[in-house]
Amino acid sequence: MIKQSNEVPEETSSLKGTKGCTxxxxxxxxxxxxxxxxRLFELKPGGLIPVHSHDDTxxxxxxxxxxxxxxxxxxxxxxxxxxxxxxxPGDKHSFINNSDKPFKFICVIPTI
Amino acid sequence: MIKQSNEVPEETSSLKGTKGCTxxxxxxxxxxxxxxxxRLFELKPGGLIPVHSHDDTxxxxxxxxxxxxxxxxxxxxxxxxxxxxxxxPGDKHSFINNSDKPFKFICVIPTI
Numbered sequence: 001m002i003k004q005s006n007e008v009p010e011e012t013s014s015l016k017g018t019k020g021c022t023x024x025x026x027x028x029x030x031x032x033x034x035x036x037x038x039r040l041f042e043l044k045p046g047g048l049i050p051v052h053s054h055d056d057t058x059x060x061x062x063x064x065x066x067x068x069x070x071x072x073x074x075x076x077x078x079x080x081x082x083x084x085x086x087x088x089p090g091d092k093h094s095f096i097n098n099s100d101k102p103f104k105f106i107c108v109i110p111t112i
Numbered sequence: 113m114i115k116q117s118n119e120v121p122e123e124t125s126s127l128k129g130t131k132g133c134t135x136x137x138x139x140x141x142x143x144x145x146x147x148x149x150x151r152l153f154e155l156k157p158g159g160l161i162p163v164h165s166h167d168d169t170x171x172x173x174x175x176x177x178x179x180x181x182x183x184x185x186x187x188x189x190x191x192x193x194x195x196x197x198x199x200x201p202g203d204k205h206s207f208i209n210n211s212d213k214p215f216k217f218i219c220v221i222p223t224i
C-alpha cells in the first residue's frame with residue numbers, strides 16, 4: 001500500500017486541552033496493520049498537546065518539520081526536525097509549538 | 113529518551129546486493145523498545161536495495177527526503193518525500209535511487 005500523507009483525512013485530537021493539533025492515521029488497523037500504527041501529527045503555530053501519559057502504550061516519534069518545546073518527566077527542552085523521541089509507557093509528555101511555523105512529527109503506537 | 117538522528121551510529125545493510133545504503137537504529141530493543149523498532153535508512157545517489165521480502169515481518173515506511181523507484185509486487189513507481197508505504201509480510205519490495213540527491217526514509221519493524 002502506497003499513499004501520499006496529505007491524502008489521508010485530517011482529524012482533530014480527542015485529548016482534552018489540545019489546541020491547534022491535527023493527526024492523520026497513515027497506517028492503521030483498517031489497512032491491515034496488526035501490531036502498530038503510524039500517525040502524522042501537526043501542531044500549528046501556538047498549538048499545544050498538554051502533559052499526559054499512557055499507562056501501557058509507548059510512542060516512537062520522529063520529527064519531520066519544525067521545532068517545539070517538549071515538557072514532561074525531563075526538563076523542558078526544545079526539539080526539532082530529525083530528532084527522535086522514545087516515550088515509554090507511563091512517561092509524561094507534551095508539545096508546545098511556540099514558533100511561527102508548523103511542527104510535524106511521526107508517532108508510532110501499538111494497536112494491541 | 114531524546115536524541116538527534118545523526119548522532120546514532122550509521123551501519124551498512126547486511127542484505128545481499130545492497131549498494132550505497134546505510135541505516136541507523138534510532139529506537140531499538142536496547143533502548144527498551146519491546147514491540148517495534150524505528151530505523152532511518154539512507155540511499156545515496158545510485159544506491160540500491162534489491163527486491164526482497166520477509167515472511168513474517170511488516171514494514172511501516174515514511175519517506176522524509178528525496179525520491180526513488182519502488183519495485184516489487186506492484187509495478188515500478190516513483191515514491192517521494194511524505195509518501196507512506198505499508199509493506200505487509202511476504203510483499204516484495206526494493207528501492208533504487210536514480211536521483212542525484214540522497215533518499216531517506218523511516219522504516220518501523222517488529223522486534224518480536
